[in-house]
Amino acid sequence: MKKGKVWKYGDNVNTDVIYPGKYTYSMLEPDEMASHALEDLDPEFAKNVNPGDFIVAGRNFGCGSSREQAATCLKYAGIQAIIAKSFARIFFRNAINQGLPVIQSEEAARTIEGGEEIRIDFSKGKIRSQKGDFTFSPYPASVMEIIKAGGLIPYTKEKIKRGKLGK
Amino acid sequence: MGKTFSEKLLGAKADREVQAGDVVTVSPDFILSHDNSAAIIKKFQQIGVKKVRVPHKIVIVLDHVVPASSEKYALNHKIIREFVGEQKINNFFDISTGICHQVFSEKGFAMPGKLILGADSHTTSYGAFGAFSAGIGRSEVASLWATDEIWLKVPETLKIEMEGKLSNGVFAKDVILKIIGDQGADRANYKAVEFAGKAAQEFSIASRLVLSNMAAEMGAKNGYFPPDNKTTGYLKNRAQQPYEIVSSDSDANYESILRYDVSSVVPQVASPHTVDNVRPVAEVEGLKFHQALIGTCTNGRLEDLEAASRMLKGKKVDPSVRVLVIPASREVYLQAMRKGIMEVFSEAGCVILNPGCGPCLGAHQGILAPGEIALSTANRNFRGRMGSRDSEIYLASPATVAASAVEGKITDPRKYS
Known part of the structure; x- marks a missing residue:
């Protein structure tokens, strides 16, 4: 069971407000990236977020650019997982590839409120909130392997080492 | 039951029968990146292999901040130029060429039946030429450079049938804005979009690029137009390789079919x-x-x-x-x-x-x-x-x-x- 406080946002939280384009091509350090996380949506977030917090949001979280830093900066800010009604497809891939769990649950995203403390059990696929429990389906095996490895880069490194490349 | 363009193309790449929802491991025909190649190089080096697996599949275009506006951007460009030299990546287009999606098209990399992946969300653009092209993240590009393989989910397809003739002063941009406004920014999330109907075929290649480009703004994984003689005409003297046209079967299974009469569209x-x-x-x-x-x-x-x-x-x-x-x-x-x-x-x-x-x-x-x-x-x-x-x-x-x-x-x- 992992426990943390919730930051709640609405629909269509896009990659530009998560991590503005003006920072994307200048290779910033993790602390610096974390300090700009969600800058154009909620300037209070980066100042007050604590390691282990969760984000709960509406539909189409992470829509827009393919910039991976939208996932990375939230991870560096200490976000443990994101629950949303739905995710934009590239953000979904990017988050998994950074080892940042993303959970799609319409009901949990609708019910859980900002500021409350929730618990997530990843192995059982369970979210516990003040207003009740929610379940989510585990990832497909191929995705789980990437998360277990800590992201795509360590996963690929391992795969090459084991000589497990196709063709 | 017939197959959609996406099912056929990804099935051919995976060398087996697939349908929407299946997960396949595939090798793309081309891998695009731009100024973000500097960050991708850093990740590639973390993987620990010395050489990119297939140099001729890699296409790099510098376009996002050109010429460099600061020392940081200048350093990124320098890192990229050195890397393409060392790795013998010949498909490198420096700051004088243009925006990656336009350059990629003009230089004949965007061809029917090709699988193109790029570290840019508007990689959907090449659907205008009948390619399957989708945006991916930087780590995925680094991993592709090293391994030449990636997992993709075969998407369901949303077909957009367009009929009618555009009024004077109304353009492809107005049509796609109208569709996105009606359908919402996540209507095509995780899905392929197929632009069909007589009006789709009436659009020039440049106009098709507007729609395929903005399919990304509906969340689409790709935005396909069936290739025709406009496509082959554009590619004459440009195509980088031989190509084969892949089209949906007439009895393919679509998630939905949306119909638009473009003659009623006004500027949006x-x-x-x-x-x-x-x-x-x-x-x-x-x-x-x-x-x-x-x-x-x-x-x-x-x-x-x-x-x-x-x-x-x-x-x-x-x-x-x-x-x-x-x-x-x-x-x-x-x-x-x-x-x-x-x-x-x-x-x-x-x-x-x-x-x-x-x-x-x-x-x-x-x-x-x-x-x-x-x-x-x-x-x-x-x-x-x-x-x-x-x-x-x-x-x-x-x-x-x-x-x-x-x-x-x-x-x-x-x-x-």
């Missing part, structure tokens, strides 16, 4: 701060703005510049407005120059910038101050995208943007058409 404007916040131009007419942008991977091609220049010929832009014009590539720039279009822009008082992404992503060349409003031909109007978080972006066609620049306020271009 997307208001801040989401691309699906769309209404007819009449509802925002009269709104004053500070900066106009004509260009980008969505609307920086010759037909776009021509449409804009028709609004500006013999006129001056309103003194309250700054107008930035950015041809999508050097090829477009040269064509426009030879046709006298650049002269029209300059005489009207526009600022002509070098081919590239320019201010679309807020990195340089025309950042917005707090309280400022831009009217742009780009594909995104997210809060803060072009500068201050207290600025606003409206999106429209090149004709609407140019006509509005003359008046200093948003206006309907049909009165000048």
Whole structure:
């Protein structure tokens, strides 16, 4: 069971407000990236977020650019997982590839409120909130392997080492 | 039951029968990246292999911040130039060429039946040529450079059947804004879009690129047009390789079929701060703005510049407005120059910038101050995208943007058409 406080946002939280384009091509350090996380949506977030917090949001979280830093900066800010009604497809891939769990649950995203403390059990696929429990389906095996490895880069490194490349 | 384009193409790549929902491991035909290649190189080095697996599949175009606007950007470009030299990546296009999606098309990499993946969300553009092309992240590109394989889910397909003929003063941009406004920014999330019907075939290659490019703004994984003689004509003397046309079967299974009569579409404007916040131009007419942008991977091609220049010929832009014009590539720039279009822009008082992404992503060349409003031909109007978080972006066609620049306020271009 992992426990943390919730930051709640609405629909269509896009990659530009998560991590503005003006920072994307200048290779910033993790602390610096974390300090700009969600800058154009909620300037209070980066100042007050604590390691282990969760984000709960509406539909189409992470829509827009393919910039991976939208996932990375939230991870560096200490976000443990994101629950949303739905995710934009590239953000979904990017988050998994950074080892940042993303959970799609319409009901949990609708019910859980900002500021409350929730618990997530990843192995059982369970979210516990003040207003009740929610379940989510585990990832497909191929995705789980990437998360277990800590992201795509360590996963690929391992795969090459084991000589497990196709063709 | 027949198969969709996506099922056929990904099945052929995976060398087995697949259907929507299946997960396949595939090797793409081409892998695109741009200025973000510097960050990708860093990740590639973390993987620990010395050489990229297939150098000729890699295409790198410098376009996002060109020429470099700061020492940091300059260093990124330098890292990329050194890397492509060491790795013998021949498909490298330096800062003089243009926006990656336009360059990739002009240089003949975007071909029917190819699987193209790119570290840019608007990689969906090459669906205009009948390719399966999707945006991916940087780690995925680094991993592809090292391994030449990636997992993809075979998407369901949303078919958009278009009939009718566009009215004067109405363009591909208005059609796709109308569709996104009706359907919402996540309607095609995780899905493929297929543009079909007589009106789809009527669109020029440049117009098809507008729709395929903006399919990304509905969340689509790709935005396919069935190839025809316009496609093969464009690719004559350009295609990098032999190619085969892949099309959906007539009895393919679609998630939904949406029907649009494009003859009823009027000029559209997307208001801040989401691309699906769309209404007819009449509802925002009269709104004053500070900066106009004509260009980008969505609307920086010759037909776009021509449409804009028709609004500006013999006129001056309103003194309250700054107008930035950015041809999508050097090829477009040269064509426009030879046709006298650049002269029209300059005489009207526009600022002509070098081919590239320019201010679309807020990195340089025309950042917005707090309280400022831009009217742009780009594909995104997210809060803060072009500068201050207290600025606003409206999106429209090149004709609407140019006509509005003359008046200093948003206006309907049909009165000048």
